[in-house]
Amino acid sequence: MLGTGMSKTIKAVFRPLVWLKEVLAWRWQHLYRLSSYQLTYWHRRRLRNTVFIGVTGSAGKTTTKDLIASILQAHLLQGTKNPDSLNFPEDMVKVLLATRKRDAYCVMEISAHAGPGGLDLPLALIKPQLGVVTNIGSDHLTLYQSRQAIADEKARLIRALPADGVAILNADDPLVWAMRSQFSGRVLSFGLSEHAMLRAEAISSVWPARLTLNVRWEEQSVQVNTQLCGSHWAPTVLAALATGIALGVPLPLATQALAATEPFEGRMAPLQIKGIDFIRDDWKAPLSTVAPAFEFMHAAIAHRKIIVIGTISDYTGDSSKRYVDIAKAALAIAACVLFIGPRASAALRAKRSVDDALFAFPSIRDAASFLSCYLKAGDLVLLKGSHKADHLQRLLIALQGDLQCWRADCGLMRSCLSCQYLHVASGPKAAFESKPVAVNDSVSKHVQPLRYKTDMQTVSVIGLGNPQPHLADTPHNVGYRTLELMAQQHGWEWQVGYAQTLIANGELLGRPVRLIKLACPMNEVGPLLRAWSTGSDFSVAHSIIVHDDLALPFAEVKAKLRGGDGGHRGVRSILQSFQDDHFLRVKIGVGQRDQNMPLADYVLTPFSPAQQAQILTAQAVAVQRVLELIRNLNAAQSKTKNGDAHAASSCQLS
Template identity: 40%
Template sequence: MRSVPYMTFIRVRNALAWRFRRIVGDARLDRAIVKIAWRWRPLLKKPVFIGIAGSAGKTTTKELLLGVLSHKGRGAGNPASLNALPEVAKTVLRVRPTHDFCVVELSEDKPGILDAPLALLQPDIGIVTVIGNDHRSAFSTHEGIAGEVGKLIASLPSTGTAVLNADDPLVIAMAAHSAARVMSYGLSPHAELRAEEISSDWPDRLQMTLVYGTERVKIRTRLCGTHWVPSVLGAIGGGLATGMTLAECAVGIANVAPFDGRMQPLDTPEGVTFIRDDFKPSLWTFEACFDFMKVAQAKRKIIVIGEISDVIAAKEVTYKRIAIRAQEICDVTIFVGQWASSALTARQPGENEKALRAFSHVRDAAEYVNSITREGDLVLLKGGIKKDHLLRIILARSENIACWRDDCARDSFCNECPHRSKPSGLAALQPATSITEIAAPFPSTLLRPIEADEQVIVGLGNPEARYAGTPHNVGYEVVDQLAASLGLTWEVTPEAWIARGSSPGRAICLIKIRMAMNLTGAGLKKLSDTMAFSPEQCIFVFDDLDLPLGTVRTRPRGSAGGHRGVASILEAFQTDAFRRVKVGVGHASAKLDRVKYVLTAFDEENRTIIDQAILTAEARLLEMIGPPSIAKGH
């Protein structure tokens, strides 16, 4: 255990470093660090410098290789996934002339990003893992990503070694641009270093037989999932390139624990096992998680999925596809985030509604997960370090988590954040406090149960007077128009304005929730519980920014399409089985500032267009609700 004086020194040093950086400025200090590293690197003659690049597996490959090399010598590597140029420079500065190695993972997030780090590092050995979809938006194609990553291999001297994944055509093709010796690895029979007899059936960890020339070595790792095989082989290849034997490499690998947030298992005192894969939420990484869960042995399998990144197709389609795949494997599938409700479109009629759930906020997901988990459950958290911060689901089981922000962009895990105990994030769901109208006594029959053939029509909007006449309140205006046409009177309750009556041949109930748009679902669910109506009896009317101004569309069900009010309803009821009428409010000015546009009143020209659309939407509603015998056909 370190002494009190030493720990005091560390705290003082860190405090001074933070203040110095604040005074000097991050950019200026980083430039100085890089310049110093440039002067230091030529003095490091003995250490072997190793660079690692690729779309995935870099950090785990680096940690495994550090475990391998530390078995025989001393050296340094960049901490965590800190792989930008200043971090590469800091790693170089940590290397001593007497060290044996330096291992650095490199970032390839945009064109040209590797030029400066490679010039500084001057690697002797280069390892490439795999080329995937990460950062594809910056490169347009996989070939573009491979071109940037390939700079590592092209930079190697003729005395160096390129360690390449033979199972990835874009990676092994880099051999043509290397002056160094090439060592291939993978499952291909043509690979120089291969893995055979691979298994990772939880609770067993990843194990395999390594094959290198005539040598065969059985290895048992601490990793979870067969998708780590390329990382293991890449690290072994790096060790072999430095002169170690296959057996020596295997010993070093066996003791390396899973890295934070990369299929990292955590056991709770209650007997629940969480698998944290909450560092990278790229769409193309999901199949590896599903493969792991498919063969895992557990009483129940639960998966929690946050925001999905690197989505090429429509988000609604992607979330539905992932939800269908997850339900094939897991007993319970839970989605979290802005697009979570899109997953509800994957639910089939008659399915257990508890098998697929969706929550907009991590706080609500945490409460649900921790209320249903029990001994023997295996829970996989699949999210991202910058968006979801799903680790709070685990932390909340043993400590007070007060920060439940859904928009935190901190690039770190919550267990490292000093702010997790400070209240932050959305308040509990409650009616908008800015409403000054007090609910007067209303007829006791107003909240009577909805009849079997009665239709419930919900107009979405914001209740405050300042939002009247804005695009976001078109839903309110449509039901106001319908109420006026039918001669219905609005009554006010604490949760909503309600007007009950009938259209020709059909009893109807019109509702405008008296809560902020994004909280509509909570208010409507409360009314549903009181008045006993189902989603199938409901039609909601709302604005749609993706439809041209004045366009009116109907849908029998579906995702929220990015509309927060609709998403809150789908989340509250945990189903998408609502009919809907969408009124287009899309306009060129919305592209500049969507939020400002939807909360600003229509100008005179657009007002004329939207007034006609309101009449069209009213006509569509009357068609949909019609007499019972007609309405059943919609």
């Protein structure tokens, strides 16, 4: 083997060659893009008889584009469109170069994902004669910071139209309707308001029926039957019809074309598996799209309604509060609500009691295991999430057969069914193995929150950490160390209990107290406690969890009544196993990581002597916080016994 010095010398010699290779590769890609753009500009000038239509907006672009293409195909027979939701410039280049002189139309969906000025390149490539703006919502709000900024970017499409072009605008959206002042040509408006030129009336969409509406245009009035799910698609239907009218398509012919067009995959698209009806709205999930999907579920007629929520995007403010608000709204509609993903545990704060069928699963694999036991024929299930982050489609695939890919970080924007990794084993193992259970209107026992007696007195103080001796003085072990300090102060002895767990029993402030150091990895803490709770006096509702917190400043101590996992795997494991966030926590801040050090390395790296001194002080403070929480529990129990519920609640932390 080569020595360390020789290895470094070889790397130093070849480093310039690696750099040169990367530079040449980037240069080649850059030149390729430029040449493809130049070729596209030239080809576009040759397509003088093809009508180019640009479609943009915050929501509904893909469906609008597909509906327009269906209408034009029925009248003009031949044309092109960008497939699926492929709306990057390189995707447009492929469609444009595939468009021939014989094609009567080319419909292009244009996205504003590139940020301010990002529409300039697509518009230069397409040179649209018709521009359709669906709406201005919260999609890309994080990027633009305001809806007005989003509207300004979308308005580039209208300003790019030629004088003899047509702007097709949503009259119900003030930000879209204001764009008419930026165009001197023909404007065709659509919407529900009286001043809309193409107007919808008598809109209805009550599952299992699909969307129907009456459309008025000048002196004509026709009924439009669609295969779409949800009344919120009415403006999208109107936008497509308005485009057809602008290009001379007879209204009756356009409505016939719409009736034959199926919903696009992942956009409120219905699918039935084993008698269970699924509504897939799992392609994108900006916050503004949640309410329309919930309105559809509220109006729907079904034996049971289940709502599954993945990652919600494009909102401002506290993410935990947003998820709690969404959970409350979902619980008002559905018999069972599931949240999936890294923020799922935050939703548990919406629980009003253990009877609320609200569950949080950090792993989609565990959610799939639960649903396989819970769902039955006649159920209506809404899947609402972001495909890139969640891939909720895997829940459906798992119900139908073998699925091996449970990754949470692939980030691929393609259907899971067409993915080559679908049957390649990857991702986290299941936190629990599902067992066949009787399916009824109550939730399966293997994940149902436990019910505890109110007269239980023992408080369990659980320190999270690692049992390996060489990890004793690391950030991930401060929970262990705090309990060791507590036992030492009170002279309690450690004994070996269930599953090699170390236990120290004693009494504080007149209440039995049990200190617990679990001898298992962080992600197995929850299942171990759950197994321990069966047939014992352990209650997570009468527990105090002591753990490290990377979000807190170093050596700062904070007590908390309830909440999400904050990214801590041990807390996440407890939340998933008990599906309840009603347990106390004492958190010790360890947030002093060098940004160049990987997180996994930092939490398992011993403290420096200076840090160790600070942490010892913090652990002493944490012991006092535990005593304060026990004192509050005693006061709350005393008030409750005396019938003063209001005073009892005031004894709890907020």
